[in-house]
Amino acid sequence: NAGVMQNPRHLVRRRGQEARLRCSPMKGHSHVYWYRQLPEEGLKFMVYLQKENIIDESGMPKERFSAEFPKEGPSILRIQQVVRGDSAAYFCASSPAGTSYEQYFGPGTRLTVT
């Protein structure tokens, strides 16, 4: 059973460009979570999605950030008009249900904005 997959692993964008981060959950998992880890800081929750639905986006910045988890295909975290402060590691996690099940994390995407 393959684990959570994220791509790309490393992404470099210039200021003002768009960044698209992809997450494929573990087989059989229908719940996806995105977390961000700024340099030398802990992980912060961003958004929780089920197929075709955003359940909780309380940790998402109000502007430039969006997320989706379509019926088919991976979950996408999209950052428009990136700024240097967006440079961070973005981790995706998945779980088979949204209550007491543990979350399994992917290897992360390291975004660098130049």
Add this chain to the structure above:
Amino acid sequence: DAKTTQPPSMDCAEGRAANLPCNHSTISGNEYVYWYRQIHSQGPQYIIHGLKNNETNEMASLIITEDRKSSTLILPHATLRDTAVYYCIVRPNNNAGNMLTFGGGTRLMVKP
């Protein structure tokens, strides 16, 4: 905000047991204690979780005090590969508790 308190760092000799403490004095009756670890530059890894009984799996043991206000994660025979940041997290067992709230964690250094 994180609802747990952990020492920022600990050292452990290779082959010895690593005992990582966590205080969660405001824990509610429906909240579980979860432990994750993050090895440098990797995604967090689930270790173990429990409600009130002690738990053991192939990775570690979790000892929760009777009043549930604190717990200890035990790695019985630490190896160099156990060097990581260990996060203790309390999380409700209901639909509102889907996110994980990470605090500062404990940076465990296993030394030869």
